[in-house]
Amino acid sequence: MQPKRTVRGAKRTKLIVAALLIAFLYLLLRLKPAKTHSVAPKKFTVTKDGYTEEAIKEDEDTEQILDSGYGRNVEFYDLDNYLGKGALNVDKSKDVVLFLMPLRNAEHVLPMAFHNMMNLTYDHSLIDIAFLVSDCSPGDTTLDTVLEYSVALQNGTLADDLLEQERIKKKANVQGSSDLYQLYMDPDYIANVQRAYNSPESYHKDYRKPFRSVTIFTKDFGQIIGQGFSDRHAVKVQGIRRKLMGRARNWLTSSALQPYHSWVYWRDVDIETCPGLVIQDLMKHDYDVTVPNIWRPLPTYLGGEQPYDLNSWMESDPALALAKTLEEDDVIVEGYAEYPTYRVHLAYIREADGNPDDIVDLDGIGGVSILAKARIIRQGVNFPAFSLWNHAETEAFGKMARAMGFRVGGLPHYTIWHIFEPSEDDLKHIAKLERKKRRQLKA
Known part of the structure; x- marks a missing residue:
């Protein structure tokens, strides 16, 4: 004889059945295929100056996706528009x-x-600046x-x-011994520098x-060579320094x-005077890589001025013959007696009153001021x-660009002035x- 179920037990059974039914219905709804969405296609109109885009919205669900931002993380670039x-x-x-x-120790x-x-x-x-x-x-x-800054x-x-910093410095009459060289520079050059900055x-x-x-x-690269003039320009460190x-x-x-x-456009930090039009002036030539001429002022007792960057040059037979006598890892350094290349240097064909738009083909280039088309970087230079x-x-950048069929040029009469770094x-x-x-004043 089965025991008689109580009223309380029957109610408990009904509650359990109801809970199981609700759980089943919940799972059934969760397993129902969700409605799929597609990101709105974009229609691109390409012109010689670039392209415009217009999103084609299909329905309210697509609009919600676009509004949430998930539909905008696809970008399109026709690189032929950035040549x-x-x-x-x-x-x-x-x-x-x-x-x-x-930048290194450039404060x-x-x-x-x-x-x-x-x-x-x-x-x-239209200029993005990036420092390292x-x-x-x-x-x-x-x-x-x-x-x-x-x-x-x-x-x-x-x-x-x-x-304001310059005014405070002048008011305090702050002048280090390393600034004394300015007393022996061409007064016209110093006046020009003062006008440029003040x-x-x-x-x-x-x-x-x-x-x-x-x-x-x-990002550090393990560079331990000093930043002093003598440190950076010693022949024994040039190969190591330039590779780093x-x-x-x-x-x-x-x-x-x-x-x-x-x-x-690559620019060294220690340029003293440079035309404001330099980007346009380099850009207007039909070359893939273009560099100006780099000189530096000198104290009057040393002649007043001097070619600074000898890394912009035209290749020569003696230099090619010299390379054959060197080890594969050796680096030829221009301007040093140890490497007689007899190349034509951009710096030495400068005429002070020459046409600044004149341009010559180069093989090697210096790094003080370089303008290059971005497409050559994308192609591996x-x-x-x-x-x-x-x-x-x-x-090597210049020689690689030439080897890949790009035009490399320099402006012999367009001069940018590097600072004078007293040794x-x-x-x-x-x-x-x-x-x-x-002593003369005391006498």
Whole structure:
């Protein structure tokens, strides 16, 4: 005889059955195929100046996807629209330029470098700036300074900040012994430099205009060679130094280059005076790589001026013969007695009153100021961080570009002025002159 179920037990059974039924219905709904969505196709209209796009919306579900942002993470670039058309019509060029500047222990020249950047007359809204700070010495403030200046640059306040810094410096009469060389420079040159950096009335109208973007990268490469003039220019360190510099340039370029960049402009930080039109002036030539001539001022007792960059040259038979006698890893260094190349150097064919638009074909190039079409980078031209045909970095860049069929040119009469960096011997000689001057005053 079965036990009689109580009322409470019957209610408990009904509740369990109801719960199981609800759970079954929930699972059934969860397993029902969800409605699929498709991202709206984009219609592209390609023109000679680029392309425009128009989204074709299909239904309300697609609109919701687009509104959420998930439908916008597909980008399209026709790279034929970014080949560097500025050479055809510089004045109307809307090409975006990538401006690259490697930095190491550069805090003392950053005010000068940022002044020169603001002085560029190419539309600032079409220039992306990227810095690479690497291998700085302990206690160096290059990274902090470039970050501070970049923020002020984009806020439009940097020009006034730098002028105020200069006023404070002059008021405090701060002058180090390393600045004494200025007393022995051509007065006209010094006056020109002062006007360039301390005369707001001479700035162009968009001097304070922010740039399209500024990006700062950091990456060390194990560079231990000093930044002093004697350290950097000793022949025994040139091969090692240039290979490391090649690595740095390649890291900066590959990190910053975007599909919409048509040109890449490399600029060293220690340029003293440079025309604001330099990008347009280099861009207007029908070359894939173009460099200006680089000279530097000297104290009057040394002649007043001197070619600085000998890395821009035309190849010679003696240099090719020399390369055959070297080890594969050796790097030929121009301007040193150990490497008699007898090449024609861009620096030595300069005429002070020559036509700045004259251009000659080159094989090797220097790295102080380089404008190149971005397409050659995309096709594989780079700064070899190894010995390529017994060259490295910028000189190997030029030879590689030539080997790949690109045109490499230099402007012999278009001059950019590098700062004068007094060597230890220069400083000793200037100190000697100062002591002589004091003795004469006392007499």
